[in-house]
Amino acid sequence: MTQEPPNLPPTSxxxxxxxxxxxxxxxxxxxxxxxxxLKFFYWSPSYSQIYGELKRLxxxxxxxxxxxxxxxxxxxxxxxxxxxxxEAVRHWARDAPVEPPVLKHGVMLRVWLxxxxxxxxxxEIIAQHRDYAEKxxxxxLADAEGASEIAAWAYPEMVLRWSQRxxxxxxxxxQQMLEDLEELAARPRPxxxxxxxxxxxx
Numbered sequence: 001m002t003q004e005p006p007n008l009p010p011t012s013x014x015x016x017x018x019x020x021x022x023x024x025x026x027x028x029x030x031x032x033x034x035x036x037x038l039k040f041f042y043w044s045p046s047y048s049q050i051y052g053e054l055k056r057l058x059x060x061x062x063x064x065x066x067x068x069x070x071x072x073x074x075x076x077x078x079x080x081x082x083x084x085x086x087e088a089v090r091h092w093a094r095d096a097p098v099e100p101p102v103l104k105h106g107v108m109l110r111v112w113l114x115x116x117x118x119x120x121x122x123x124e125i126i127a128q129h130r131d132y133a134e135k136x137x138x139x140x141l142a143d144a145e146g147a148s149e150i151a152a153w154a155y156p157e158m159v160l161r162w163s164q165r166x167x168x169x170x171x172x173x174x175q176q177m178l179e180d181l182e183e184l185a186a187r188p189r190p191x192x193x194x195x196x197x198x199x200x201x202x
Contacts, residue, residue, distance in 0.1 A: 019081040040163035130174035137167035
């Protein structure tokens with residue numbers, strides 16, 4: 001019978017997943033890898049979070065570490081995945097429940113409060129988000145093309161290309177919202193009526 005893996009947070013599985021590609025990595029290396037790939041579709045944990053997860057994974061027997069001597073007097077600690085760690089992350093990726101993504105869109109929250117903002121400021125916020133999405137799309141494409149040169153990174157490449165398309169769609173949605181604002185500007189701007197949302201509580 002396959003032993004159930006411990007109830008680790010998603011960030012633990014992300015860090016262990018980075019180690020599953022078979023390279024011995026330092027915390028610094030893991031942060032760079034996360035910035036190169038994870039940030040486009042999940043998030044990029046901080047150094048302190050990465051080192052905290054590495055300690056958790058070592059305690060669980062899923063990672064091993066050693067100090068690699070360098071020109072520095074301190075050397076650097078590098079980590080590798082254990083067989084148990086590889087089996088655990090495989091089990092999590094294969095059998096964990098498929099959870100819906102949680103969307104926390106700060107820009108949309110501010111647009112939702114657009115009745116409190118000046119129209120020009122609201123356009124600036126959406127335009128900044130559009131430009132950010134365009135930048136992220138280009139970065140994801142560049143990283144996907146880099147991943148395509150290494151056969152073992154076929155699945156990260158696939159996710160990076162998905163990320164490119166995601167940010168392209170986000171860019172286009174922001175542009176459409178700017179056009180919607182232009183249409184809205186041509187109409188009277190009513191103030192919220194007291195009790196207008198009472199019907200949603202029924």
